[in-house]
Amino acid sequence: MTMTKTVTLRVFRGDSQGGQLEPYEVETYPGMVVLDAIHDIQAKQEPTLAVRWNCKAGRCGSCSAEVNGKPRLMCMTRISHFREGEPIDVTPMKSFPVVKDLVTDVSFNFEMAKKIPPFKPRPRDPDGTWRMQQKDIDRIQEFRKCIECFLCQDVCHVVRDHKKESFAGPRFLIHLATLDMHPLDTLDRRELVKDRFKIGYCNITKCCSEVCPEQIHITDNGIIPLKERVADDYFDPIRWLLAKASGQDGKKTKVRLPLSTDAAVETSAATRAEKAG
Amino acid sequence: MAIPDQAKFERHEHDVLIIGAGGAGLRAAIEASAGGLSVGLVCKSLLGKAHTVMAEGGVAAALGYVEPKDNWKVHFRDTMKGGRYLNQWRMAQLHAMEAPDRVKELEEWGALFDRTADGRILQRNFGGHKYPRLAHVGDRTGLEMIRTLQQHGIHCGIHVYMECTVTRLLTGGDRVRGAFGYWRDSGRFVVFHAKAIVVATGGVGRCFRINSNSWECTGDGQALAYFAGAELMDMEFMQFHPTGMVWPPSVRGTLITEGVRGEGGTLRNSEGKRIMFGYIPELYANETATTEAEADQWLRESTSGIASKARRTPDLLPRDIVARAIHSEVKAGRGSPHGGVFLDIHSRRSAEDIKRKLPAMYHQFKELGDVDITRAPMEVGPTAHYTMGGIRVDPETQESRIRGLFAAGECAAGMHGANRLGGNSLSDLLVFGRIAGLHASRYAKAHGVPPLDEDEIGVAAREALAPFERVEGPNPFLLHEDLKDKMQTFVGIIRSEEDLRKGLEHIARLAEATARVKVDGNRQYNASWHQAIDMRNMIVVSDAMARAALARKESRGGHAREDFPDMDKGHFSKVNIVVRRASAGMEIEEVVHADPPPEIQNVLDEA
Numbered sequence: 001m002t003m004t005k006t007v008t009l010r011v012f013r014g015d016s017q018g019g020q021l022e023p024y025e026v027e028t029y030p031g032m033v034v035l036d037a038i039h040d041i042q043a044k045q046e047p048t049l050a051v052r053w054n055c056k057a058g059r060c061g062s063c064s065a066e067v068n069g070k071p072r073l074m075c076m077t078r079i080s081h082f083r084e085g086e087p088i089d090v091t092p093m094k095s096f097p098v099v100k101d102l103v104t105d106v107s108f109n110f111e112m113a114k115k116i117p118p119f120k121p122r123p124r125d126p127d128g129t130w131r132m133q134q135k136d137i138d139r140i141q142e143f144r145k146c147i148e149c150f151l152c153q154d155v156c157h158v159v160r161d162h163k164k165e166s167f168a169g170p171r172f173l174i175h176l177a178t179l180d181m182h183p184l185d186t187l188d189r190r191e192l193v194k195d196r197f198k199i200g201y202c203n204i205t206k207c208c209s210e211v212c213p214e215q216i217h218i219t220d221n222g223i224i225p226l227k228e229r230v231a232d233d234y235f236d237p238i239r240w241l242l243a244k245a246s247g248q249d250g251k252k253t254k255v256r257l258p259l260s261t262d263a264a265v266e267t268s269a270a271t272r273a274e275k276a277g
Numbered sequence: 278m279a280i281p282d283q284a285k286f287e288r289h290e291h292d293v294l295i296i297g298a299g300g301a302g303l304r305a306a307i308e309a310s311a312g313g314l315s316v317g318l319v320c321k322s323l324l325g326k327a328h329t330v331m332a333e334g335g336v337a338a339a340l341g342y343v344e345p346k347d348n349w350k351v352h353f354r355d356t357m358k359g360g361r362y363l364n365q366w367r368m369a370q371l372h373a374m375e376a377p378d379r380v381k382e383l384e385e386w387g388a389l390f391d392r393t394a395d396g397r398i399l400q401r402n403f404g405g406h407k408y409p410r411l412a413h414v415g416d417r418t419g420l421e422m423i424r425t426l427q428q429h430g431i432h433c434g435i436h437v438y439m440e441c442t443v444t445r446l447l448t449g450g451d452r453v454r455g456a457f458g459y460w461r462d463s464g465r466f467v468v469f470h471a472k473a474i475v476v477a478t479g480g481v482g483r484c485f486r487i488n489s490n491s492w493e494c495t496g497d498g499q500a501l502a503y504f505a506g507a508e509l510m511d512m513e514f515m516q517f518h519p520t521g522m523v524w525p526p527s528v529r530g531t532l533i534t535e536g537v538r539g540e541g542g543t544l545r546n547s548e549g550k551r552i553m554f555g556y557i558p559e560l561y562a563n564e565t566a567t568t569e570a571e572a573d574q575w576l577r578e579s580t581s582g583i584a585s586k587a588r589r590t591p592d593l594l595p596r597d598i599v600a601r602a603i604h605s606e607v608k609a610g611r612g613s614p615h616g617g618v619f620l621d622i623h624s625r626r627s628a629e630d631i632k633r634k635l636p637a638m639y640h641q642f643k644e645l646g647d648v649d650i651t652r653a654p655m656e657v658g659p660t661a662h663y664t665m666g667g668i669r670v671d672p673e674t675q676e677s678r679i680r681g682l683f684a685a686g687e688c689a690a691g692m693h694g695a696n697r698l699g700g701n702s703l704s705d706l707l708v709f710g711r712i713a714g715l716h717a718s719r720y721a722k723a724h725g726v727p728p729l730d731e732d733e734i735g736v737a738a739r740e741a742l743a744p745f746e747r748v749e750g751p752n753p754f755l756l757h758e759d760l761k762d763k764m765q766t767f768v769g770i771i772r773s774e775e776d777l778r779k780g781l782e783h784i785a786r787l788a789e790a791t792a793r794v795k796v797d798g799n800r801q802y803n804a805s806w807h808q809a810i811d812m813r814n815m816i817v818v819s820d821a822m823a824r825a826a827l828a829r830k831e832s833r834g835g836h837a838r839e840d841f842p843d844m845d846k847g848h849f850s851k852v853n854i855v856v857r858r859a860s861a862g863m864e865i866e867e868v869v870h871a872d873p874p875p876e877i878q879n880v881l882d883e884a
Contacts, residue, residue, distance in 0.1 A: 015801075031525025031645060043754035047805035048798030052323075054491040057531045057641065059420065060326045076644055099462050100802040110324060110431075110439070118432045119387035130384055131396030137389050141414065144389060144421060148325055175428075182387065 004028075007079055009037050011049065012091040015100050021089060028079055034090060035063050035074035038102070050101040058213060061149030065102050066091045071151040071211045074102075093154040109150055112172050117192070121184040132183050143178045143222055145214040146171065152208035152218060158201045168197035170208035170218050177222040180229065194230045199223070283735055287467045291317035291436065292721040293714070294456060294471035296443050297498060299327030300419070300703065301686025302477035303426035304379075304710030305717065309475070310433045312718040317469060318430075319438045319458065321478075321493045325427045328479050328491050329706065332419025333534035333637065335401055335411025336707070337700030338376035342393055343400040343582065344408035349373040350880050351407055356701060357881060358560070359405040359595045360665070360694020361834045361844065363511070363853060366873040367672035368692040372701070372708045379707035380412050386429040388421055390414055402539045402579055405595040405698040407564075409579060416534045416637045422703060441467060443497070444810055445737040446474065446505040446682065449730040453681030456501075457737040461807070464800020466738055470729055472721035475675075475683040475713045476502055476668065477706075481515075481818045483757075483811075485661035486765035489521055489532040495811040496818030498688035502668045503817055507677035509856040510690040510868075512666035512818070513825035514835040516697055517770045519544075519599035521660025523617035528645045530660040533620065533638060535699040537655075538592045540634050541576050542622040544603065545654070546611035552618060553591035556602035565591050597696045597834050600659040604770055607658065617658030623651050659770050663702060664818075665693040665835055666825070669855060675713035681720055685713035695834025744809045750795030753808040760787050760815060768823045773839040777827040784823060788816045821856040824865050828854050 005028045010021040024045055026037045035053055042049045053063040056075045063074040068082075068089050082088050096104035125131055152170035153159050159169045168176065176193050179185050193199050206219045216222070293309040295302045298320035310316040320327065339352040353373035357364055380398070384390070390412045391399040400409045414421040431437070440461035447455040447468075455470040478498030482490025499509055520533040538544075544552050554572075557565045566572035566588040578585035592599070603618050613619055622631055628651035632639050635650075642648040642655060668677050668684035672691060675683045686706040693701065744750070760783075767780030791812045796805045831845035832838050844850070852867040873881065 029526050031527035031647075033527055033645070036527050042804055043752075043758070047752065047754065047796065048803050050802035050804065054322055054326045054493065055328070055331050056491070057331065057528070058644070059417075059637070060322075060330045060491065062322065062326050078645070103462070103802055105462075106323070107439075110437075113428070114431050118428060121385055121387075128381075129397050132389075132392055133396055134392040134399075137392065141389055141391075144414070144424065145417065146424075147330070147420065148424075179387075182389070184384075185387075 007037070007088065009034070009041070010087060010089045011038065011041065011102070013049070013101055014098065016098050019098070019101075021091070032079045033075055034067055034072075034077040034079065034088065037079060038074060038090065050099070050103045052103045059147060061147030061213075064093055064149045064151050064154065066093060066154075071154045073149055073151070073213050076213060093150070095154045095156070095160050096150075106150055109148070109153060109169075109171065112168055113175070115196070116172060116175060116179070117187055117189060119179055119182065119185055120187045122186050130184055136183050139221055140178045140181050142216055143174050145216055146174060147214060149213060151211045151213065155207045155211045157205070157207070162201060166196070166198065167201045168199075170202075170223065172197065173199060173202065173226060174216065174218055174222045177226040180226060190230050193226060199227055199230055202227070281466065281738070283731065283738060286734070286738075287465065288470060289317060289436070289467065290470040290726070291315045292471065293317070293473045293475065293717045294319065294469050295475045295477060295714070296456065296501070297321070297327070297477035297479060297686070297688070298324055298437070299329040299477065299479055299686065299706065300422055300426060301706035301710035301713070302327075302475070303423065303430050304707050305475045305477055305685055305714030306435045307426065307430050307433055308711045308714030309718040310435050312722070314718050314721055315436070316434075317436045317438060317471070319441050319443055319456070319469070321440070321442050321497070323439050324437055325423055327423060328494055329419045329423045329703075331489070331491065331532060332422070332703050333416040333532065334403060334536035334539060335413030335418045335700050336376075336380055336422065336703035337403065337406060337410050337698065338380040338412060338704055339373060339410060340377045340380065340398060340400060340412065342397040347408040347410060350883065352376070352410065354881055354883070355406050356698060357694070359696055359698040361696060362694065362850065363833065363870060364694030365672045365691035365871065366877055368709070370877060371672070371712070372692055372705060375708045376704040379704065379711065383422060383425050383707070386425050388425040390421070401536065402593060403699045404535055404538070404593045404599070406700065411539070411700040413536070415633075416536050416635050418703065438467070442807065442810070443501060444741050446501050447729055447733050447737070448505050448679060449727065449733060451680070452727060453679060454727045454729050457734055459741060459800070462802055464803060464806070466741070468729070468734055470726060472724055472726055473681045473683065473717040475685060475717045476688055477684070477686045477710065477713070478688045480687045481664045481815070481822075482661045484760060484764045484815050484819045484822070485769070486761040487521060487530040487659070488661040489518055489530055490661070496814045497811070498684060499667055499821075500814035500817040502677055502679070502682060502684065503821070503856075503858055505679050505682065506858065507679045507682060508669040509821050510666060510669040510853050511694070511825070512664070512821040512856055513829050513854060514665035514695045515661060515822060516596055516663040516665060516835045517600040517659040518662035519596055519603055519659055520620055520657040522646060523613070523656045523658040524615035524646065531641070531645070532660065532662065533655060533657055534635070535596070537620060537622050537635060537638060540622065540630070541625040542620050543590075543592050543625065544599070544657075545619045545621055546606045547613060548611060551592075552602055552606050553594065553599065556598060556605070557591050557594065558598060561594055561598070564588055565594065595696055595698060597837070600770060601837060603657070603659055613656040615656050617656040619654040620657045621654040623653060663687060663697055665695060665697055666690050666822070674716040675709055676716060676720070681724065683713040683717045685709040695836065741810065744794050744796040744806060747793065747795040750793040751790045753791075753794045753796065753805050753812055756787055756790055756794065756812055757808060757815070760784075760812070760819060763787070764819055768819070768826060771837050771839050772826050774827065777823055780823045781820070781827070784816065784820050788820070791816055820863055824863060825854040825856060828865055828867065
């Protein structure tokens, strides 16, 4: 028979007006994660303790919070990760307004998502399919692992300090990078990336990549290439299209251009001329 | 807590209201808004967090990209056979015919499935599917799908109500008029006025101790429809997914994708023996390999585009068969240390392949289970995963027997019969989400807005607030724990008349306790209040499940009876069990199963 062990969590209790850390003692069991402990407190001690969660398997990105000041998914943070006697402080994400206890108002992200012009594919190939090589989509499949936990938004000091000026934040720069590198997409969003979503504000401190629970290389694979494309290719639509057709950054691989490229170049050039005129 | 002034309740009006924002709800909303209507989409959680994100292995569609011989007829046959022929044949037909278009449409909206060597959508093997049929993205297909639908949907002019829970449908006793609910953050009430409603709220897994479901899967839509007068059907058929995690306790029940077996993984007992060769049922005997050599040849060839002469590996038999095999091995004392069996991929594929094809599984076991699946086997056991039962709908339109009330996805019944094949849920929600959205919008166009009944709204508000009014009463969290244990024990993977009767007694006791439940605090983000409301729904679906299970005196698909271990070739092969609300309480009826017309029967008889 194993001895029951207990652990003490200090959990933020409060709302938009403020609050404080309250200690709770919880019995542990094998594999226990912080979210289990929070649920245990909820069921046995504080039924009104507010927490947002869904899957408890690291797939949905709902239970984002800060544990000892580090942005984390509570469902993926093992209690055994902490040394015995080490405090476990659970607080809401700092970048977003507190609703209650561990729950924050993340509506900023959903508003930002709506502002990004959606995917617009080129026509299908004559056989009704869209041919894409796996190696050309590997990188954006990495970006599409994003579970929208918004921990990257939480840790980003530009979002923390400037979000009212509408910096998109790492999550949405990654989405913009996905669209920009999508082999089928035809829309040129570079002006928006630069002027509306303010990619220039990002000074590549890589805090976002460090906290990403999906280990997406947000800065290296997403934001930096996107910055380059916005800067280098800004006045060079043909190079931009070549890059697009390859699904990569245009410098590494060259693949056969799809049949519709000529038309797309013309359209894009026309749009650009219109905008310039 | 005083009853608030109902004239001040927040009110919204839409042509079509969709309740539930997983794959089916989102797809329905997109379709309904395409008709130029005003569409409201109510999510219990934040948008994009619904249980669809947990789907892993893939979406089944007879695209024929990996195996050109595949077509809708084969998919239809596999689905009907997997469902032990209790499926509504017309739904299974529509599903098989339309799934390829629905998947291609996702590509049009930005989805990026894994590719074949010639650049088309790659398809993988799955249980019960004759050919490699599942379009997938590693082991995170559900995430790709919900994100695609979400990113497309937010630009379709749909009004999204996040963290909003509907507690009652408003029907005025005859047809859909609207819905009543509360905002999670403030606890304030909201009234929706709508011409048509699509319920797409997903499953019921939270009724069981060991389950793979998120907290939202509490049978809300089934209960809402039941209280509104709609019928539930096939509720006895509960899918226990064969491979949930069993250790450590924190993650017991968490899903391990069937894709592990699709990629060559095999189930072994404590003696190291591959167990599935001992559990091949007669129904699948002709098409299943009987030796390890044959099974491995099939795996090797079918995944390399070679038309294999070998038969399929028994590791990929339908889920009900595999789940019961694991249950039997454990019962016979040949289980793993923590009460499961071993799932071995490490000796079958290279570490590199495993990390590339099953990254989420690798991560999940490393982080939560302290197991490196490239070096050691996983311990797995059955976990309550999916309900084949749900709201009874018209196969052509997805409309329930309440005018203007439609249902789609897991909360609707009929498509899967007695057992669902893996991959058929993601295609189900696309196909029937679209059909429900389409017919809901047609209905809304053809009908005016019926007035709301203010008394009905008052009743709903008083019901919702009652737990705050009581001086004392049971704790809703503890009642839920109690229900999960009783359902697991008495209405679980293997059932008997004795157990089901005990289960029903417990459900009656818990129903009574739920009616007395007391919650503290205020209405702002109050989980115990939400739990109290969800409990009402879980009691309804648990009760329906146990009663239907008691009535079906045979074993078929996701319903196994110790006292009736065989599949009945007579009476029970011809009936579906329907549950409805009557003045005296819940009543059940056996309704005759619709036989397919001759031309469809011919499709089933081919091959």
